[in-house]
Amino acid sequence: MKLQVLGCHGGELPSCRSTCFLVDDVLALDAGALTGTLTLEQLCKVDDVLVGHSHFDHVKDLPLLADLVIGRRDRPVTIHASRECAKALRENMFNNSLWPDFTRIPTRHKPVLAIKTFRAGSTFQVGPYTVKSVPVSHPVESCAFIISDGKSSLAMSGDTGPTDKLWKALNATKNLKALLLETSFPNSLQALADISGHLTPATVGSELRKFDRNGAQVMLYHLKPAFVTQLKKELAPLPVNVLELGETFQF
Numbered sequence: 226m227k228l229q230v231l232g233c234h235g236g237e238l239p240s241c242r243s244t245c246f247l248v249d250d251v252l253a254l255d256a257g258a259l260t261g262t263l264t265l266e267q268l269c270k271v272d273d274v275l276v277g278h279s280h281f282d283h284v285k286d287l288p289l290l291a292d293l294v295i296g297r298r299d300r301p302v303t304i305h306a307s308r309e310c311a312k313a314l315r316e317n318m319f320n321n322s323l324w325p326d327f328t329r330i331p332t333r334h335k336p337v338l339a340i341k342t343f344r345a346g347s348t349f350q351v352g353p354y355t356v357k358s359v360p361v362s363h364p365v366e367s368c369a370f371i372i373s374d375g376k377s378s379l380a381m382s383g384d385t386g387p388t389d390k391l392w393k394a395l396n397a398t399k400n401l402k403a404l405l406l407e408t409s410f411p412n413s414l415q416a417l418a419d420i421s422g423h424l425t426p427a428t429v430g431s432e433l434r435k436f437d438r439n440g441a442q443v444m445l446y447h448l449k450p451a452f453v454t455q456l457k458k459e460l461a462p463l464p465v466n467v468l469e470l471g472e473t474f475q476f
């Protein structure tokens with residue numbers, strides 16, 4: 226699997242882009258940095274988007290994506306969202322008020338977008354990938370994903386505070402090559418991290434003690450733009466890498 230880092234922050238500044246990864250040019254993980262990073266030709270190749278939860282920084286490019294690729298693809302771009310997330314997208318984004326309902330445009334039988342719902346905790350197929358969703362800990366329904374192409378597995382934590390379910394699922398995963406793990410706030414903001422369902426370097430350290438790592442890389446993302454420098458200092462002693470924009474990995 227090829228993994229491209231399009232966005233690896235928990236917000237946006239000229240030097241930071243919201244969460245967005247691209248697998249094998251065709252599968253996007255979250256949609257926080259699609260339209261500002263990919264060309265129109267590259268955007269037209271994205272067949273599926275896995276959305277971990279409904280918060281704005283993870284879904285914000287879906288409306289612009291639909292408007293850009295309409296009329297340029299043979300089939301809809303499929304957005305895979307948990308029930309609560311799908312409901313939020315339908316009611317609050319593609320509601321003909323904030324943005325046109327592109328799940329019915331240009332026609333309801335051949336729309337540019339399809340929203341496909343999964344049950345948090347279920348395993349489903351997306352093209353050649355088997356995707357296991359794992360509910361994690363956040364104020365809205367949020368899922369981690371474990372994605373396998375039959376040879377390698379790659380996991381993304383989604384936005385989460387401390388969790389047991391994710392580590393249990395990861396410890397049972399064969400051929401796990403990498404875990405993309407969220408880290409949002411510095412240790413001085415532990416109370417905010419706890420209330421908003423996020424990790425700090427301190428809780429990354431304690432969470433990693435639950436992980437039978439087996440050689441998998443741990444790559445951190447979702448650093449809040451205002452705290453990147455402080456976070457990198459606090460993370461330096463941990464056995465992890467902090468992701469950078471534009472990086473590409475092959476698993």
Ligand SMILES: Nc1ncnc2c1ncn2[C@@H]1O[C@@H]2COP(=O)(O)O[C@H]2[C@H]1O
Binds near residue numbers: 235280384417
């Ligand atoms: N109680 C809170 N006080 C201040 N900021 C918050 C609070 N709850 C959520 N947030 C912010 O709102 C953001 C929503 O997206 P995130 O979960 O990435 O990160 C969250 C925090 O940055």
